[in-house]
Structure formats: C-alpha cells, structure tokens
Amino acid sequence: MGPPPRAARPRTDRGGPAGGRDTSGHGDGDRARAAGLAALRDEIVGCRRCPRLVAWREEVASVRRAAFADQEYWGRPVPGFGDAAARVAVVGLAPAAHGGNRTGRVFTGDRSGDWLFAALWRAGLASQPTSVARDDGLVLRGAYVSAAVRCAPPKNAPTPAERDACLPFWRRELALLEDVRVVVALGQFAYQVVAGELGVRPRPRFGHGVEACAPGGRTVLCSYHPSQQNTFTGTLTEPMFDAVFARARVLAGWG
C-alpha cells in the first residue's frame, strides 16, 4: 500500500501538517506537555500497585511464548504513545501479554495493533501502517493511544479494583492532552471507563459508531475492539473501523 493521501492528513491550526510534530513538540506549550507526558510515562512504567498484575506480567515475561523465546520481554506497565498535541485519543483495554507486554509499546506486536495502526495510517494519523517495536520509527500525527489498564491482565480481564487503581493515569494523561476533542473507545470496557471519567450523562448503550457527548465539548466515539475474536469473525471489518476514524477526524475538526 502507498501512503495515505495528503488531503487526508490532519492539519494543525498553524496550517502545517501535523505529521511534522510528535511528542517532542515545537512550541513552549508543546514542550511542556511533552515533558509532562514523559514524566507520567516514567511514573507509569515504575508502578507496582496491583500485586496480581505485577506477578502476571513478570511471569509472562519470564516464561515467554515459544515464538518470542529469543526476545527480552518488557514485562512492565505500558504507557501511552503518540502526539502531545493530539486531538484524537484512542483507548483500549489493556496491553496484550505477548504484544505490549513484550514490546513495551501499546498495541505493538500483536494482531490488534496491526489492525489499529493500519487504520490510523489509512486515516492519516500515523506515519506507517505497521507497529512492531518501540524503535520502528512509527510517529502518530494528531493521535495518542493508551489503555485503560496499563499492565497485561490474565485472560484480558482486570478486576474492578485494578481498573480503578489504574484510572488516575489516564485521567492525568488526558489532562495533559488538552487539545483532545474526541476519545475513541475500543470496546465496552474502555467505553465504560472513558464515559465514566468524562461524566457522560445519560450514557448511551455501547455499540459500534455510537457517539456520546461529554461535558466540556468532547465526544466519546465507540468502536468494536480490534480483537482477533472480532476481526476473525467479521464482527469488525476494515470499512467499519475506517468509518470510525473518518468520523473521529470530523469530530476533531479536520473534516
């Protein structure tokens, strides 16, 4: 596939392509946000608040999957990743045991990430359609990706206590990402966390493409999660996923 059409690329209020900016930022405000996000990332990576998840992520990193036996797993919490000037925030459930927990970058190194970053690339929000390692050169443009829970949970199922323990990280991340206008919630778990945090009242029932207005003018945009279960069965197709990010672009003010 070729690069996304330039017309589809988001542009900043300064008139230039957002693709030239990453978390390093250019202006003073960008630099301050990037510094805040970097400090938060360091704090997240060092967190050991949830004993069950700490034990699980480290056991997975020690035992490893045979296909990755020669790789050193990350085995720590996985912070968010993307553009400090993002208008589109994407939130998943939690890192995959052999994906983010292996590579150290959210949605990186697994099939769900293949789907997500390919869709972001088609929407002009990512510099490349693949995401395989922390040093693969991927840059997000106008988008920031994170998870509601930062440690890989057994069976992809964090407990309510673990969810609540981790929520302050996303709250603080979003406070730093002050340009965010739309939050794409991947799956029902993320939707409940995001809608609750943003004070969505009343809360529409989760469904693919459902939009919920949050106080302050932000919109929560629901998507089916790009899990293998959903993509293999056709519950989520590429056109369905692309439609979500096309809508996110409109809600972000990029038309």
Ligand code: SF4
């Ligand atoms: Fe810390 Fe969140 Fe991991 Fe719990 S899930 S240990 S709060 S980073």
